[in-house]
Amino acid sequence: MTIVVTGATGHLGKSIVEHLVARGVAPADIVAGGRSTEKLQALADSGVRTAVIDYIRPDTLTEALTDADTLILVSGSEVGQRVEQHRNAIDAAVAAGVKHLVYTSAPKADTSELVLAPEHKATEELIRASGIPATILRNGWYTENYVGALQQADATGVLLTSAGGGLVSSASRTDYAEAAAVVVAEDGHAGSVYELSGDVAWNQQQLADTFAEILGKPVELKSVSSEEHLAILKDAGLDEGTAGFVVALDANTRDGLLGETSGDLSRLIGHPTTPLIDGLRAAL
Structure with a gap:
């Protein structure tokens, strides 16, 4: 093979x-x-x-x-x-x-x-x-996608977001990679569609608190509108396309598109998905 x-x-x-x-x-x-x-x-x-x-x-x-x-x-x-x-x-x-x-x-x-x-x-x-x-x-969403936000929070003490109260059920790349290995190494997965995500859905305040625990210092959650977020990012030097993409992803989060916890991932790999704080620490 x-x-x-x-x-x-x-x-x-x-x-x-x-x-x-x-x-x-x-x-x-x-x-x-x-x-x-x-x-x-x-x-x-x-x-x-x-x-x-x-x-x-x-x-x-x-x-x-x-x-x-x-x-x-x-x-x-x-x-x-x-x-x-x-x-x-x-x-x-x-x-x-x-x-x-x-x-x-x-x-x-x-x-x-x-x-x-x-x-x-x-x-x-x-x-x-x-x-x-x-x-x-x-x-679903990768925990590692938030390493940049963690580094920014380390520099500024702030987590800037326009994701509102939207939930994210992230998992680490290693969890998703293990699922891919499982469906190849085991029989019976051809023809299947799996909705993969982390076991726990968290909000932006919980993300800020996780950042604070990792960094050992306070991190303020600054929640803004999409329009305000776009202006802030452009003022910081991001081009229109990149800034718009970031804001669109936060809007998707706010709309609940990244928060489902189907359980498919942990069932496939045979163990719980990596907790948010552990995934971020490993990524660092």
């Missing part, structure tokens, strides 16, 4: 490879793919095969997927370009005769108003049309 993992130079992809090995998959049966062979060297040193995979270079996908049985398609990080990139990977998987495709999607991608959902919805549709038996992992 050959398992190809894309995006293995990133935190999630690399962790998926490590969890596959931990679950008994032989390193020689894994191909870790990414754009930089230098960044793959640590995995190569552990016995994992490596390959250059660039979503915008179909030839690299064709070569990496030769004789592959399973493709773990870690979604690309370039917002606005992902559908075409993922299409290239799916087409290559069809041509190679891949028997199982695992895709890291977004919460309720087919129905959600989440700003990130449309590209994931389109990718899921491409996967269904391909005919490859697939497992869709709709990954």
Whole structure:
């Protein structure tokens, strides 16, 4: 059996490879793919095969997927370009005769108003049309997404947000990576869609309190409107597009799009998800 993992130079992809090995998959049966062979060297040193995979270079996908049985398609990080990139990977998987495709999607991608959902919805549709038996992992929010806010709070003593009372059920990347390893290492997951999230949903005040505990000093929660948030971010030097994206994500949080606790993730991995404070400390 050959398992190809894309995006293995990133935190999630690399962790998926490590969890596959931990679950008994032989390193020689894994191909870790990414754009930089230098960044793959640590995995190569552990016995994992490596390959250059660039979503915008179909030839690299064709070569990496030769004789592959399973493709773990870690979604690309370039917002606005992902559908075409993922299409290239799916087409290559069809041509190679891949028997199982695992895709890291977004919460309720087919129905959600989440700003990130449309590209994931389109990718899921491409996967269904391909005919490859697939497992869709709709990954919720990553705890590591808040490391920047934690560092900002360390510098300013403030957590700035326009997320209001919205809840977030985050989990650590290692939890999501372990789920991907499980659905490959175990039988019976093809054809399933899993809504993955942390076990506990927390609000912005709890996030500020967690920051304070980690930093050992007070952190003030400053809750503002979307309009005020946008103006503050632009005054701080963010461009219009980036500032708007941050504010849109906070609005999605305020609207409750990131707060579901389905329990799918902890059931898949067989243990509770990583608590918020532990995930942040590990990320630091």
